[in-house]
Amino acid sequence: MRTERWYARRAEPLSAADEDQLFRLIQEAAGLAPFEPAQLSRLLRRYPRASGQFAKDQIVAAYRRFCAEGRLDFDREILRRLQMKPVRTVSGVATVTVLTKPFPCPGECIFCPTDARMPKSYLADEPGAIRAEYHHFDPYETTASRLRALENIGHATDKVELLILGGTWSYYPRDYQEWFIQRCFDALNGVDSRALEEAQRRNETAARRNVGLAIETRPDYVDADEVRRLRRYGVTKVQLGAQSLDDRILDLNRRGHTVAQTRQAVRLLRAAGFKLHLHWMPNLLGATPASDQADYERLWSDPGLRPDELKIYPCALVREAALADWYEQGAYRPYSDDELIELLAACKLRTPRYVRLNRIIRDIPAGHMVAGSTASNLREVVQRRLAAQGQACQCIRCREVRDRGAAGPWRLASNTYATSAGDEHFLSFNTAGDRLGGFLRLLLPAAGATAETGLDELRGAAVVREVHVYGPVVRLGEAGQAADAGPGRAQHVGLGGRLLAEAEAIARRAGYGRLAVIAAVGTREYYRRHGFAVDGLYMLKPLASS
Numbered sequence: 001m002r003t004e005r006w007y008a009r010r011a012e013p014l015s016a017a018d019e020d021q022l023f024r025l026i027q028e029a030a031g032l033a034p035f036e037p038a039q040l041s042r043l044l045r046r047y048p049r050a051s052g053q054f055a056k057d058q059i060v061a062a063y064r065r066f067c068a069e070g071r072l073d074f075d076r077e078i079l080r081r082l083q084m085k086p087v088r089t090v091s092g093v094a095t096v097t098v099l100t101k102p103f104p105c106p107g108e109c110i111f112c113p114t115d116a117r118m119p120k121s122y123l124a125d126e127p128g129a130i131r132a133e134y135h136h137f138d139p140y141e142t143t144a145s146r147l148r149a150l151e152n153i154g155h156a157t158d159k160v161e162l163l164i165l166g167g168t169w170s171y172y173p174r175d176y177q178e179w180f181i182q183r184c185f186d187a188l189n190g191v192d193s194r195a196l197e198e199a200q201r202r203n204e205t206a207a208r209r210n211v212g213l214a215i216e217t218r219p220d221y222v223d224a225d226e227v228r229r230l231r232r233y234g235v236t237k238v239q240l241g242a243q244s245l246d247d248r249i250l251d252l253n254r255r256g257h258t259v260a261q262t263r264q265a266v267r268l269l270r271a272a273g274f275k276l277h278l279h280w281m282p283n284l285l286g287a288t289p290a291s292d293q294a295d296y297e298r299l300w301s302d303p304g305l306r307p308d309e310l311k312i313y314p315c316a317l318v319r320e321a322a323l324a325d326w327y328e329q330g331a332y333r334p335y336s337d338d339e340l341i342e343l344l345a346a347c348k349l350r351t352p353r354y355v356r357l358n359r360i361i362r363d364i365p366a367g368h369m370v371a372g373s374t375a376s377n378l379r380e381v382v383q384r385r386l387a388a389q390g391q392a393c394q395c396i397r398c399r400e401v402r403d404r405g406a407a408g409p410w411r412l413a414s415n416t417y418a419t420s421a422g423d424e425h426f427l428s429f430n431t432a433g434d435r436l437g438g439f440l441r442l443l444l445p446a447a448g449a450t451a452e453t454g455l456d457e458l459r460g461a462a463v464v465r466e467v468h469v470y471g472p473v474v475r476l477g478e479a480g481q482a483a484d485a486g487p488g489r490a491q492h493v494g495l496g497g498r499l500l501a502e503a504e505a506i507a508r509r510a511g512y513g514r515l516a517v518i519a520a521v522g523t524r525e526y527y528r529r530h531g532f533a534v535d536g537l538y539m540l541k542p543l544a545s546s
């Protein structure tokens, strides 16, 4: 019945005047910069049809028709706007993903796909991979074209997080690494440089500033030298493949490293102030849903782990990986949808409030899977199951304000937990309805933890590892506000500055004489305004004793 009505409405002929209104509505929606979903409702009211407002599916159908007729150019992002899907820049920064060139990885993980056209572990038909191959894995071209695409559809790009993906970053030749990062910065600056440091200095005051830089690597490739090198590149976040916290499982799946090595990498990176993003993989060879649940528990009960962000990648049985042979011989079985949903629901409930659970499934393009779950909406299914039980995930991603329009009043909450590198203070501003407006991660390093990194500039300093304030992207300097400010949203009220002041007070009370921050190159100006100055590979601020 519902289907019939839907078709009846779509089939309803539109008058020339209605068509004209639709065309103008779509044109205006496409040109808005920055775009917020609420604006579409205003446009619907501004451009009504003769008999009321247009329906969402009428707008989408009209857009497709105008494109087919050549009156408009098709753009997937504009389609997403008209479908009222959330936009990418909603968390406060524009993310640009850049893939490194095809290159071997020292790992021999049996679940990892091999595609000679791609860096290890990537499949050629994944969205980021298609773009990278199109640009011949050129970091400048990939970055510049992504920025152009975002700007063409009205996204602000003055705060850009670079996400460098592909195999094991630390295994690439050093001169390639340095050139790659330099060219990403050149693309942000729109100017070629002669050296990495020159590109970084220019980015401090560029129109498009780098506010975060992430790479991905293996735990056994992280030592004090690597930590220093990453910092010199301007890296602020490390994605680390932990996969399992059970040496037997790591061994069976030929990971080639131990849990002790994961702990050591986490300790070093945390002491050096990096944001820690771990990858964890249930359903590996030798695991069961029960053993995976126990493994997930270790992530949070072990002070040597406790990452800031986590991606759960249930092991996907793809034909390009050696694990497919185990499956053929009956030695491996992918979990059923029900088993997976139950496990993921339990994981969500066990995730602490200081963690951002970025993903619980990897979207493998159709045609690669040998067997196992192909449901791409697992996150929604899991969320619905929890909601039906009156429960909800408490992680950062599930609580951040995004475009929900929350504007305070903000209550400051402090959550302290012990780690192998020292005590962590997770400070956050929340609404009465428990929506998260912003947070800060402060490490009070344990004795010896800093010395282990060899980073002399951090001696005697407490370390701010992350400051994040939510809300749509707000252009730098807009409305005379600082980088953590913006009109009408979480960024408006200077939550970042208030969080920093609180961190200073905590560090001072704990007896630290200095506060360090692992500042992305493009945030240096912001921290200068808060009294920090560049010192070696960090920014530091002396703390007056109280």
Ligand code: SF4
Pocket: 105, 106, 107, 108, 109, 112, 113, 120, 121, 167, 168, 218, 241
């Ligand atoms: S370390 Fe990562 S990229 Fe390398 S083989 Fe293992 S899973 Fe694949």
Ligand SMILES: [Zn+2]
Pocket: 348, 357, 393, 394, 395, 396, 397, 398, 399
């Ligand atoms: Zn969550």
